[in-house]
Amino acid sequence: MKLVGIAGSVADKSYNRMLLKYIASHFSDQVDIELLDINDVPLFNQSDDQTNGDAVQYLNHKIMAADGVIIATPEHNHTITASLKSVIEWLSFNIHPLSGKPVMIVGASYYDQGSSRAQLNLRQILESPGVDAIVMPGNEFLLGDVKEAFDDNQNLKDDRTVSFLKETLTKFMKFVKVINTMNKPEDPGWEAEDLEAKGKVETTVEGVDMHAADWVEKAAEKTHAAEGDDYVKLDRGLLTVNQLNYFLNSMPIELTYADANNQFIYYNHFLEAKDMLASRTPGQAGNPMADCHPKRAIPHVKQVIHMLRSGQTDMFRLPVPGMGPDKYVMHYYKAMHDAQGEYKGINELVLDIMPMIQYYLKHTGQMLVKDPDADTDAVSGASTNVKPEKTDAVSGASSDAEPEKPTVDEVSGASADAEPAPKPTKPDVDEVSGASSNS
Amino acid sequence: MHKFVAIVGTNSDNSTNRKLLQFMQKHFAAQADIELVEIKGLPLFNKPENKQVPAAAQAIADKIDQADGVIISTPEYDHSAPAVLMNALEWLSYYIHPLADKPVMIIGASYGALGTSRAQEHLRQILDSPELRARIMPSSEFLLGHSLQAFDDDGNMIDQTKLAKLAGLFSDFETFVELTKKLNHANEANREEIHDLDWANL
Secondary structure, rough: OOEEEOOOOOOOOOOOHHHHHHHHHHOOOOOEEEEEEEOOOOOOOOOOOOOOOOHHHHHHHHHHHOOOOOOEOOOOEEEOOOOHHHHHOOOOOOOOOOOOEEEEEEEEEOOOOOOHHHHHHHHHOOOOOOOOOOOOOOOEEEEOOOOOOEEEOOOOOOOOHHHHHHHHHHHHHHHHHHHHHHOOOOOOHHOOOOOHHHHHHHHOOOOOOOOOHHHHHHHHHHHHOOOOOOEEEOOEEEEEEEHHHHHHOOOOOOOEEEEEEEEEEEEEEOOHHHHHHOOOHHHHOEEEEHHHHHHHHHHHHHHHHHHOOOOOOOOOEEEOOOOOOOOEEEEEEEEOOOOOOOOOEEEEEEOOOHHHHHHHHHOOOOOOOOOOOHHHHOOOOOOOOOOHHHHOOOOOOHHHHHOOOOEEEEEOEEEHHHHHOOOOOOOOOOOOOOEEOOO | OOOEEEOOOOOOOHHHHHHHHHHHHHHOOOOEEEEEEEEOOOOOOOOOOOOOOOOOHHHHHHHHHHHOEEEEOOOOOOOOOOOHHHHHHHOOOOOOOOOOOOEEEEEEOOOOOOOOEEEHHHHHHHHOOOOOOOOEOOOOOOOEHHHOOOOOOOEEEEOOOHHHHHHHHHHHHHHHHHHHHHHHHHHHHHHHHHHHHHHOOO
């Protein structure tokens, strides 16, 4: 848990700053508290907007990134200081980093009142609509007679004060968790996945018909896309577009890129549709994902995308049998993210792993035998248990990576319900095995 | 004729609180001499060790000293008085005490419907603190809501009911100023107490 602390004073000597420093160091084994400096924040003036200045943005970023805020307020003239009020005014004018943020108030004062009025006032201010902070109720920590409160090492002298402070801080840490749970947006659920790709992401090419067979050409024209011998800088290297194509088209894997808007925007086109493990045709590129799946598969596709988008799993694995005993075709759906962790779409990899298995057996002098304890028929390509937790223990696609427990017919293999595969068209079900060949 | 200092409780270039005070200055010119005072430009209060108040704050303090009373018009930011007004009052109570026993009338204007009700309450609490101890006129709220629509092009208040209320309160304030002169039994003690106040050296 990461908290930030703000002392409501710009005086050179501040007991409230001392109190926060004490809290930060004394409880550093329990919580990480960073003290924020408000000295450079100008006095609020709505006619001279300094919201984008360094001092305000520094506070903005630190507060946004923190789980909660502790404010230590002095009391001047029965209220909080103008310097603290000014900070709050900046943070409630054109930006609102305190909105929904859990806040704990403490205060130190010279006199025995211990900032009681200022604390009440601060609550009222923090709860105003522009600020919209969520202040922990009760648990007033008032440190009166502050000049006598600290020893020479700036530690609180009184044990009972320390233990009350500890109790308050412990409660606040729980409060932070509760409030931040409350603040979490509701997961819209897999039903909300829009396979028609009606929304847009920053890379969506607008004004070009997604369904058009020449979407690639039109979209390339519109975006003045690099092509041929144009160079592209990559992480890590430099290739021309031609070189990129040589490279991707020589992969012994069928690769498909579906973006965060659920638009199918690329596949490595080195085989004709009829020769592919999961067939795609050039005209499909650009299609919304709904176009690429039979209707009955749509719920499963949505479930898989939602798991990847929401981070429930990073990779979903699916064996898609039905191509005879000589092939074992795997579909891997790998979530892609940018450097900030934002979801950028799915990399679908399709390959037949049987040649690898055969190669391995041949070169290590081994053979496959049936596991008497197995509950899957591993030999018949037609009978495959698609439960990820069983088929693939290493993958990281654990049982919670499963959208919905497929009903598996132990004899025949996967039932038709068991296929969440988002995948462009291909004929449906292998009537013999009961497992659809794909989708 | 009474002489009043009218503090514009904001540093904003466009302020209906300033407009309200300008209107009063003009409208009550036959009754009282009202001087508008701006608080923009005072440095942020930082409790200087040398106990020195900036010249601009001292100048305001001197004007208040010379006045029979003070009118403060406050906006409302975040359910309370603006930082810039709190800042001015911090300087005006830092080893100087121009507002002690000084009659004060609080008014306020806001764009919304509430007319600074909470900021006025807050300002009362501040002015009541030991280092300010102003004599605030009790039970006399003047809340000007929807202030952007309150004045015509010549700066005159449009709503006559509101204007009648303001005129009544202003006359009451003049009476209150005279009354306050009689509330003098504790003046000496107040002066002494406030003079001795020094939180830092308690």
